[in-house]
Amino acid sequence: MDKPFLHQLSYEEARDYFSRRDLVILPVGSVEQHGPANPLGTDMLIAQDLAREVASRSGIISLPVIPFGISFHHMGFPGTITVSEESLASYVLDVLRSLSRWGVKKVLVVNGHGGNLPTLQIVARKAMDELGIRVYIYQWWTSGSKMLAELFSEDERGHASGAETSLNMHLHPELVRTERLVDEEPKGSFEARVYRFAYTHEMSSSGVFGRQSSATRERGAALFEKLVQDLLDIVTELEGA
Numbered sequence: 001m002d003k004p005f006l007h008q009l010s011y012e013e014a015r016d017y018f019s020r021r022d023l024v025i026l027p028v029g030s031v032e033q034h035g036p037a038n039p040l041g042t043d044m045l046i047a048q049d050l051a052r053e054v055a056s057r058s059g060i061i062s063l064p065v066i067p068f069g070i071s072f073h074h075m076g077f078p079g080t081i082t083v084s085e086e087s088l089a090s091y092v093l094d095v096l097r098s099l100s101r102w103g104v105k106k107v108l109v110v111n112g113h114g115g116n117l118p119t120l121q122i123v124a125r126k127a128m129d130e131l132g133i134r135v136y137i138y139q140w141w142t143s144g145s146k147m148l149a150e151l152f153s154e155d156e157r158g159h160a161s162g163a164e165t166s167l168n169m170h171l172h173p174e175l176v177r178t179e180r181l182v183d184e185e186p187k188g189s190f191e192a193r194v195y196r197f198a199y200t201h202e203m204s205s206s207g208v209f210g211r212q213s214s215a216t217r218e219r220g221a222a223l224f225e226k227l228v229q230d231l232l233d234i235v236t237e238l239e240g241a
């Protein structure tokens with residue numbers, strides 16, 4: 001399909017689509033630091049590009065990406081934008097209310113940023129309770145963790161490290177400052193025996209968690225294709241659900 005995004009359709013085309021289908025894709029991202037080499041929009045760009053590719057190949061429409069997410073923990077780095085959990089939840093829920101008007105029953109959220117997950121889970125509960133819409137949340141580093149582990153070692157799978165950087169190199173090579181690639185072993189992690197809120201800059205001075213210097217465009221392309229295939233399988237399953 002040459003128009004993968006809802007905002008590219010006319011209302012007549014949208015009417016035809018919603019008369020046939022009750023499933024849409026919704027990419028959600030963030031604008032936050034990803035180390036000195038990667039663009040702030042890494043998470044929104046990866047979510048958007050996965051959604052566009054899957055929409056193009058499946059014929060299921062994607063909404064435009066919701067760019068901002070929950071990024072308080074990255075506010076130690078310039079340019080990071082965060083919205084509150086309440087704002088994100090009510091914004092996404094309002095989008096789902098509109099979709100409900102057009103008969104949508106299933107929404108596949110392609111989430112590009114882990115910090116959004118608890119909020120999106122609340123949205124999923126409310127959407128089911130209040131609108132009868134089933135929300136499915138796909139995160140490429142957890143849903144696709146098996147494929148990720150086949151291509152990248154553990155120290156390449158952290159925030160802004162080899163996997164994310166390789167995806168950027170494949171999708172937006174002009175945005176990656178390869179001369180600024182950094183490897184940094186984080187001090188501690190977000191997962192602790194006793195939960196506490198932590199800022200990224202407490203654990204990593206560069207904002208990178210792990211090894212970035214091994215990133216390549218080829219590895220990014222291989223991972224992207226595997227993730228797209230995985231999402232296409234899920235779309236096929238959801239169409240029959």
Ligand SMILES: [Zn+2]
Pocket residue numbers: 034042043112113159160164
């Ligand atoms: Zn990211």
